[in-house]
Amino acid sequence: xxxxxxxxxxxxxxxxxxxxxxxxxxxxxxxxxxxxxxxxxxxxxxxxxxxxxxxxxxxxxxxxxxxxxxxxxxxxxxxxxxxxxxxxxxxxxxxxxxxxxxxxxxxxxxxxxxxxxxxxxxxxxxxxxxxxxxxxxxxxxxxxxxxxxxxxxxx
Amino acid sequence: xxxxxxxxxxxxxxxxxxxxxxxxxxxxxxxxxxxxxxxxxxxxxxxxxxxxxxxxxxxxxxxxxxxxxxxxxxxxxxxxxxxxxxxxxxxxxxxxxxxxxxxxxxxxxxxxxxxxxxxxxxxxxxxxxxxxxxxxxxxxxxxxxxxxxxxxxxxxxxxxxxxxxxxxxxxxxxxxxxxxxxxxxxxxxxxxxxxxxxxxxxxxxxxxxxxxxxxxxxxxxxxxxxxxxxxxxxxxxxxxxxxxxxxxxxxxxxxxxxxxxxxxxxxxxxxxxxxxxxxxxxxxxxxxx
Numbered sequence: 001x002x003x004x005x006x007x008x009x010x011x012x013x014x015x016x017x018x019x020x021x022x023x024x025x026x027x028x029x030x031x032x033x034x035x036x037x038x039x040x041x042x043x044x045x046x047x048x049x050x051x052x053x054x055x056x057x058x059x060x061x062x063x064x065x066x067x068x069x070x071x072x073x074x075x076x077x078x079x080x081x082x083x084x085x086x087x088x089x090x091x092x093x094x095x096x097x098x099x100x101x102x103x104x105x106x107x108x109x110x111x112x113x114x115x116x117x118x119x120x121x122x123x124x125x126x127x128x129x130x131x132x133x134x135x136x137x138x139x140x141x142x143x144x145x146x147x148x149x150x151x152x153x154x155x
Numbered sequence: 156x157x158x159x160x161x162x163x164x165x166x167x168x169x170x171x172x173x174x175x176x177x178x179x180x181x182x183x184x185x186x187x188x189x190x191x192x193x194x195x196x197x198x199x200x201x202x203x204x205x206x207x208x209x210x211x212x213x214x215x216x217x218x219x220x221x222x223x224x225x226x227x228x229x230x231x232x233x234x235x236x237x238x239x240x241x242x243x244x245x246x247x248x249x250x251x252x253x254x255x256x257x258x259x260x261x262x263x264x265x266x267x268x269x270x271x272x273x274x275x276x277x278x279x280x281x282x283x284x285x286x287x288x289x290x291x292x293x294x295x296x297x298x299x300x301x302x303x304x305x306x307x308x309x310x311x312x313x314x315x316x317x318x319x320x321x322x323x324x325x326x327x328x329x330x331x332x333x334x335x336x337x338x339x340x341x342x343x344x345x346x347x348x349x350x351x352x353x354x355x356x357x358x359x360x361x362x363x364x365x366x367x368x369x370x371x372x373x374x375x376x377x378x379x380x381x382x383x384x385x386x387x388x389x390x391x392x393x394x395x396x397x398x399x400x401x402x403x404x405x406x407x408x409x410x411x412x413x414x415x416x417x418x419x420x421x422x423x424x425x426x427x428x429x430x431x432x433x434x435x436x437x438x439x440x441x442x443x444x
Contacts, residue, residue: 016207019274029276061278069277
């Protein structure tokens with residue numbers, strides 16, 4: 001129940017920070033954090049569906065690469081849920097890696113499926129900006145996990 | 156453990172068609188025709204994001220209302236001084252047009268709008284304006300602030316429209332110097348990072364020698380933007396194509412992130428055209444010497 005509440009809260013907070021306040025990159029990508037947190041407690045189908053829904057919201061204002069976030073978030077949801085079969089436990093170091101890789105993977109997929117004429121340069125986007133953005137999201141994810149989901153995972 | 160493994164395998168088999176379906180749906184969405192993508196995005200905006208966009212617009216309007224009174228007073232005084240200076244110019248212009256048998260220039264119509272930025276990752280260079288087709292806004296109308304050209308309307312819906320600013324990769328505008336001696340196309344030159352984006356004037360003649368600070372205006376060529384809107388000023392030579400042309404860096408007159416209010420230039424009043432008033436007689440002035 002705590003995971004559901006936290007996921008809903010993060011989605012709402014992302015919409016408030018990014019859309020209502022228009023903060024853009026100054027605010028962390030809480031959609032990714034919410035999806036990665038939730039996917040560890042969901043089955044693959046539900047995680048992929050949640051990812052698709054969040055991707056649609058993210059792409060609503062995209063005029064050049066509509067659908068890229070939908071695909072990226074769907075794949076990320078699946079990968080997050082599948083990670084439970086491969087990695088057991090919720091240690092801090094694992095979660096840090098999980099959030100960091102997840103946030104970076106999402107940006108990498110969006111970059112890969114965006115038309116080459118409109119996407120930013122590879123080195124600038126994937127090696128610099130994306131790492132910083134992933135670090136930002138991962139820090140928030142770890143903090144939120146420690147603050148709200150301490151003492152075992154709830155359903 | 157064996158039982159758990161069997162259960163996992165059965166679950167994976169059940170999940171497989173659904174997962175394939177979701178991934179295929181994502182790929183279809185990515186490759187839908189542009190009109191279908193726009194309709195879908197419009198539905199998502201209206202169903203899920205409109206309350207948040209409404210709040211964004213309210214905050215922007217509240218900030219504008221709270222702006223320092225002295226600044227607004229100074230801007231109004233400047234505008235009044237400009238109008239007072241040009242009052243006689245208008246009369247002179249009318250008389251000269253009469254002498255040269257040129258018809259009166261058509262008046263443009265403007266709609267004041269609030270600029271709202273969504274801030275989502277896919278919305279870079281895109282902004283929403285709170286006026287749509289019901290107010291006569293059409294795709295490709297110019298969006299202008301007090302500083303100069305901000306961008307261009309792209310998609311129009313009832314009640315709102317989406318536009319992109321000059322930092323978008325597809326943005327192009329035909330430009331000229333204030334004296335009309337040099338012409339070219341202004342487009343965005345991406346920096347290593349988005350904060351380093353700037354404009355560049357391409358296609359200026361090879362023998363041109365524009366010093367830093369020379370102001371650039373829209374030339375009106377091609378009809379996409381009306382003539383005479385400020386774009387920015389020259390800031391050094393970008394590159395030279397031996398014997399052919401020169402490119403210059405341009406410092407934009409408007410920074411997209413700062414724009415909260417703008418006007419949309421709707422172009423010539425079609426009612427006057429229908430009434431047989433005239434067409435703009437600007438062709439002689441457009442000719443390069």
